Amino acid sequence: MAETSNPAETSSAPAPSLWADLRAALRGTGADYTRIPLNRAVLLLAVPMLMELVLESTFAVVDIFFVAQLGASAVATVGLTETYLFLLYSVAMGLAMAVTAVVARRIGERRGEEAALSAVQAIALAVLVSLPFAAAGIVWAQDLLRLMGGDAWVVEQGYRYMQWMLGGNTVILLLFVINAVFRGAGDAAAAMRVLWVANALNIVLDPILIFGFGPVPALGVEGAAIATNLGRGAGVLMQLWILARGSEHLRIARASLRWDGATLLNIARTSLGGIGQMIIGMTAWIFLMRILASVSTEAVAGATIAMRIMMFTLMPAWGMSNAAATLVGQNLGAGEPGRAEAAVWRIGWMNMAFTLAVSVGFFVWHDPIVGLFTDDAAVIAIGGEWLSILAYSYFVYGWWMVSVQAFNGAGDTLTPTWINLVFFWLIQIPLSWVLALPMGWAHSGVFWGVFVSETAVGLFTLWLFSRGRWKTARV
Numbered sequence: 492m493a494e495t496s497n498p499a500e501t502s503s504a505p506a507p508s509l510w511a512d513l514r515a516a517l518r519g520t521g522a523d524y525t526r527i528p529l530n531r532a533v534l535l536l537a538v539p540m541l542m543e544l545v546l547e548s549t550f551a552v553v554d555i556f557f558v559a560q561l562g563a564s565a566v567a568t569v570g571l572t573e574t575y576l577f578l579l580y581s582v583a584m585g586l587a588m589a590v591t592a593v594v595a596r597r598i599g600e601r602r603g604e605e606a607a608l609s610a611v612q613a614i615a616l617a618v619l620v621s622l623p624f625a626a627a628g629i630v631w632a633q634d635l636l637r638l639m640g641g642d643a644w645v646v647e648q649g650y651r652y653m654q655w656m657l658g659g660n661t662v663i664l665l666l667f668v669i670n671a672v673f674r675g676a677g678d679a680a681a682a683m684r685v686l687w688v689a690n691a692l693n694i695v696l697d698p699i700l701i702f703g704f705g706p707v708p709a710l711g712v713e714g715a716a717i718a719t720n721l722g723r724g725a726g727v728l729m730q731l732w733i734l735a736r737g738s739e740h741l742r743i744a745r746a747s748l749r750w751d752g753a754t755l756l757n758i759a760r761t762s763l764g765g766i767g768q769m770i771i772g773m774t775a776w777i778f779l780m781r782i783l784a785s786v787s788t789e790a791v792a793g794a795t796i797a798m799r800i801m802m803f804t805l806m807p808a809w810g811m812s813n814a815a816a817t818l819v820g821q822n823l824g825a826g827e828p829g830r831a832e833a834a835v836w837r838i839g840w841m842n843m844a845f846t847l848a849v850s851v852g853f854f855v856w857h858d859p860i861v862g863l864f865t866d867d868a869a870v871i872a873i874g875g876e877w878l879s880i881l882a883y884s885y886f887v888y889g890w891w892m893v894s895v896q897a898f899n900g901a902g903d904t905l906t907p908t909w910i911n912l913v914f915f916w917l918i919q920i921p922l923s924w925v926l927a928l929p930m931g932w933a934h935s936g937v938f939w940g941v942f943v944s945e946t947a948v949g950l951f952t953l954w955l956f957s958r959g960r961w962k963t964a965r966v
Contacts, residue, residue, distance in 0.1 A: 513538060519680035521739045524818060525599055525825035529834060536817055537838070539679035541810035543670070546686040549694075552864075555799045557697045558715050559864045563792045564642060565712045566865070568649030570795030571639045572656055574780045577773035579624050579657070583664045585766025585904070586617060587671035589758050589966075591813075592820050592902040594675030596966050598740060599824020605754075607747040610672040610734065612755040617668040621661040628657020639777075640784035648711070655716030662723040669730040674817055676741040681733050689726030693718050761966050764904025768895075768911045775915035779937055782927050790934040793873030796864050800878065804849045805888060808842045812892040815839075816900030819961075823901055828962040835897045835956070842889030850885035853878040877938045884946040891949030894956040902966030910952055919944035 512531060515522075516538035524532040558565050590613045597606035627635070632650040641649065666689065670682040699707055700714030710717065734743040783790040815838045822831035853860070861874035895907050919940055926936025 536814035539683040544806035581769030583667035588765035589762035591675040595820025599821035659720040693722030819900035846889040854882035887949035903964040914948035
């Protein structure tokens, strides 16, 4: 369990040096995040969470870098498969939001045994949820790609990529959910180390399985999916080992290895809002990809590469936002709502500064950045155009992410769901379709539709957070 000390002891203890805190953040610490100075709490949580998601985004960029060398159809295979994986990610992220909120609240309330029991129920729920996705991906891969408008090569050659990715989705769900357990408990360094192992293995296996090496045959785009499954599978095994051994704040004892319907239902109920907000956002992306597929394969490929770049650059901001979720959950559990709010504002300013810096890079070097992944001039032009449009309001994303995670960390997952419903389904999809097809703007119409809707949703969510009703949420 966490180190505990009374406030007097905390305030009189000598302040650790920045270097000592950085080492502690990467190594893991038993510090009580509801009592130590807020700047130190942010640092200890944000550094490993930032590193965790930088590694996750590195995986996405490395993956598309190798696949892009196989041609636009191979990239389109990845992009169209990810439209379905986004549905899976929405479930995984929704579960992760609930798990982080519940575990963080129990840790803040000093109820470690219940936090461990919640972790076990979350793992069981993740396995159950993964089964229908696996069946659909294995049996109907070609039909699903055809439904999304994939060309002949995508349907006839790329379907094996989808079979592996959806068929092996259990490791994706478990990786998300168990790392959410670590984050909620305050064991961000453990989540970071897991992704070090998973992504390092994937990076090594990607070129070997895609292009072949020695006795290993060249498997093409299918090899990328196999590498992903092997890397993430190794990460899950490592997660289970850490839980059994015990981390700084949480250990799964034998008494916790049981079915608890009430706890499982609480997690499932809390996750519904998170799953809903992610499904709304992810299905909006599916419709956008379908619109782009009506334009050209190059439009899908350019948007896919631009999205991977966007994911890579936003992952540090997501890491900071995840730190906010943990701090909100634990401090609300400890009866410190003012401290929870202060953490969110502090992290929000950090996120804005970071995303402003990234937007400058997008505005100045948009085409060369996309050109790192492909030499197709049409794909470069389309992907570069999206990055240049994003540059105008990228800083809003930083505020949007941290304010959304404040709601989720408090356990109020329904509010962001309704926000997403309005801004993504009722504004983004119709606007993008009208601009792209009836008005003839093609892919540019989609990009400007995204710009308008996501800038608006960011500003509105921040305003709603400032009203403070999230402080009364119960989980």
